[in-house]
Amino acid sequence: MVLSRRDLMQGAAAGGLLLGFPGLAAPFEASAAPAARPLLDRVGEVCARLAPKGWGSLLLAVSRGTLDIGAPDLAEALARPIADLDRTVPGFADFAPGPAARGIEPGSPARSLLYHALASAEVLTDGEGRSLGAFPTLAEIEAVEDYVYGVRPPTLDRLREIAGDNALGVVVFAVDYRAATGSVHGRHADLCFSRTGIARMGTVDPFYDARARQFTPADPKRPFVFRTVPQRFAPYIAMQVTGADGRLFGPRDTVSGDDERSFWVPLHKLFDGPECIEGLDLSVTLGSHLVNEKLKHMHLFLREQGYPTDWTGKALEQYPFVIRGERIASLLPPPRHGSGVLGPRPAPFANRARFRDQWLSFNVSSDLVGDPGILYFSSVQLIPGSLETEPTYLEGTAPDNDRRAPEYVNIRHRLNPDGSLDDLNLDPDMDRIIREGGYRAQHYIDFAGDGSVAVRCPQLEAEIDTFKPAFCSVAPPDFFPLVNQRGLVAWWPGGGRRHRRRSAPRCGRFRPGRCRSSGSPATSDCRPVSTSTTTRSPRSSASRRPASRYPGSSTPTPGGATRGCRTRPPASPTPAGRSARGWSTTSRGCPRSGTCSRTASAHRSWRTSSCVRRWAVTGRRPRPTARVPSRRSRTPPGSRTRGRRSCR
Structure with missing residues (x-):
């Protein structure tokens, strides 16, 4: 079976072709979770550890005395409505709006105040501005997340009712809780989901920075090492919806043809035990299958x-010639990082x-x-x-x-x-x-690789026919940690007018190894969706939701080919045989009279600064011996900053 890269990327984004690709449905290494404990007991342990470290006073300040995580009856305290939130407390301005918040809102992490406080990287100080004395681990955040979905577990019939005529499936997603600037809809902080997750290679073991709520690739004490950056996955019962709906679930940044594609929209998270789905005692097992066949295919x-x-x-x-399994990555032990965290070796x-x-x-x-x-x-x-x-x-x-x-x-x-x-x-x-x-x-x-993270749940196999793995890629390190792919997507449609800034474009906090679209053919068009459909059916909620924050914007196709070069006529003459950037265009310029084709501009090599120079190198001319001026070098005399002709 021969698949084009466009088919693969579209399959990953739509939850269809790629994630059902037979080559990924292979035996995998399983990681069974420990025996299920009562969810409230796990949440109680988290609150007991963090409350004396400033979290108790913080949540009391935000809720104006309503939410006390040190209360004897923790379940009642978490379920109590909070009529008046103090959103001026740092980190809570982008908490989901609503008539009345709760410490735990059943089925809605974004509207659960305790979950937002623990998962948001913007929450760093207590109610009086002092730095918090401790921060939650990834396993502790997952414990509260499971309680959000398990405090009032739905039945399978209820989930079918929410899905309506849409098909149900057990689907694995890459998950990430993001601030409002990074969420799908852009209105408030929310969980984001993607069918593709990217982990990053490294030379030493991973390090989870609990303060930043992320795995960090850098080690300040050892500047010449790279830490591996794992990626978190989680299984959900999801419904398959045909056609994008930015008002309801996403995806973020629709592209042409999304109205005819099918998307898996998460409804309810799956985890071990009797508290996940009413009437069922689930046993949920995640497993990974990864492969690297570079040398094999090179010789073929x-x-x-x-x-x-x-x-x-x-x-x-x-x-x-073929590298498989744990030589590339494996799921990390659940007690330390929670379940579903894929860590490169x-x-x-x-x-x-x-x-x-x-x-x-x-x-x-x-x-x-x-x-x-x-x-x-x-x-x-x-x-x-x-x-x-x-x-x-x-x-x-x-x-x-x-x-x-x-x-x-x-x-x-x-x-x-x-x-x-x-x-x-x-x-x-x-x-x-x-x-x-x-x-x-x-x-x-190297030990990069592609593959899948799949789920097994025997109790649901008789009830739900469709089980979909997530596509995962173990990619090289991110050498530009302050520039994320979402920032590039948001920047490019503006015509590249910000390219003259000396600092790199930024988009919120750095989240290494999280799902993002990429210009590399090895990764996928990763456009997250949100969980807006968790508690209501699509038809009833769509008309009440405002339009997406990013209407009409576009994401790059795999390989980065979204837009062609933007060219402008020079405002003033430049020396013969010289462009405003300082590169020769007489003998090695683009063969289209100062402009570049869409392909030439979109697929620029990482080892060159511009498609102009890359074109010269990949042609039949020898490598230039003269030093190529930097983009920051002075423009030649007689030219001006505005009106440059260049390939961007």
Whole structure:
């Protein structure tokens, strides 16, 4: 079965094709939760630990004396209506509005004051402005979340009534509680859900920053290490709705065709025990299946193209041609982080590959490197498509192309017969050596991977036919932690007018490893939905909800191809053969009279500053030897800041 990348990404966003992909429905590593305890007892332990650390006085201040988490009858205190909230207390301005809040609002985390206080990263001080003495762990936040859904458990018949004619399914989501600026509807803080979750590779174990309510990738004491960044998943009973509805559930930033797509909208969270669904004692088990097949598909691609390769058949199904399971990531132990937290295995980012007790390499033949379209600087570029047309990189990144092999393969480390390596990066004749070929290049592996997080619940298998896993990706680290993908999406439709700022665009707090759309083909179009349908049917609630905060905005398609280059005529002449940015456009400029095609602008390589320079490199011209001026360099004399002609 051959799938295009566009099909895969649309399937992930719509909850259809990708998450039902047969290749992901494989045996997985299971992580069973501990024996279920009464939910109120778990919440009581959380309150008992945090109340003396400033949380008791904080919630009393916010509720004007109504919510006392140290009360003997905790269940009654949490269920008591709060008539008057003090929203001037820092962190509570974006708490969900309503006629009367409660400490716990059944089925609605966003309207539960205790849950918001624990889960919101904006809540940092007590009622008098002093820093709180302790912060909740991820497992403690999950305990309160389970109580929100379990304090008044629905029946299956009630959930079917809410769904109406829409199909029900047991669906796994990547989940994240976000402030109003990051929520789907943008009106108040809320839980956000996506069918795709992204975890981040790292060299050391993860660290959960309880104050920031996030896993952080940085270690201030060790600036040259990266911590792994896990991703949290949770199973829900969900209904399948055809057509996006920004007033009701989302998704955030609709795109063309969403009115015909199907979306899974979460209704009720699933967890162990008799308090989840009335009349059933559930046993919920999550499991993960991950795979990395880079080397396998690289050798298959070379063989298909007629290049010599040493490895075929069953050998390509073995490690390190295929990396599976816990070598990539696994679910972390529930007692520490809660259930459903997928954590990548710490490992160096580049590792010399071994196979059958020998260093694994491949033959860099003269035929391979002699092909004019195969080299990108000093790496092998594996791009499907004709090599006689314009730069093959642009063809290979087209959304409808299926990528059957890694994009680049390193050939700059020559393997000697004694097992030693020659680092060609240090050789002045590197380009000549590579273009002559005739040596063996060392293979390297990383522990990135793609796969699924699935759920099993025997008690529901007879009642609900559809079980859908979430797609997950273990991706490289985020090297721009202060710039999230939502910020880029919100920034780009403005025409790029903010690109002149020296600081990077920001969008709220940094949430590494959380669900976000990405310009990388390895990730998915990740557009969260909200839980606005939890307590009422779609038809009854849609007419009473205001329009989405972001009507008509768009998300980039996988690979980043949303909009083409924006060009403006220069307001004043620039020196011949020179653009306002300082790059030569006479011999290596875009071949379209100063403008770039949509594809050329959208698929710019991470290793270059502009599609202009990348076009020159991926063509048949040698690598430029002159230093390319920075974007922040001065503009040439005679030009002005306004009216630049450039590719953005």
